[in-house]
Amino acid sequence: MTEKKLLNRSDYKKFYSMTSRWRDNDVYGHINNVTYYSYFDSAVNQYLIENSNLDIQKSDVVGYVVHSNCNYLSPISYPELIDTGIIVIKIGNSSVTYGIGIFKSGETKVSAYGEFVHVFVNRSEKKPVPIPEKILKSLKQILI
Secondary structure (H helix, E strand, C coil): CCCCCCCEHHHCCEEEEEECCHHHECCCCCECCCHHHHHHHHHHHHHHHHHHCCCCCCCCEEEEEEEEEEEECCCCCCCCEEEEEEEEEEECCCEEEEEEEEEECCCCECCEEEEEEEEEEECCCCCECCCCHHHHHHHHCCEC
């Protein structure tokens, strides 16, 4: 985990909005912890699709999640408009570490934050490869 806690909206460079779903809630009346990881995954992939022209079904190189973590600070419940903020914390040869923040719409403090690590692999061989230039260029746009 990065030493810098990414707690404020101003810590993030790109945002994606979505509405929580009824099924996201658990018996305790708030969004279940595992659901946050799907929010992380959705935001990162939307960024890659929009900014790198990643074709998740046909690209020769794809990102596999090898690590993720999440810290929960305040609950969110259905129905809620959620903003997911993303940045890039670190770029390696074949890997990238994203910082992700989950916000209630309009809030400046995160409800949850964490990291999400992709290793880029050749789709057919499933072996790590250097990050393709088009993807690398888009990742650098949100690097802190």
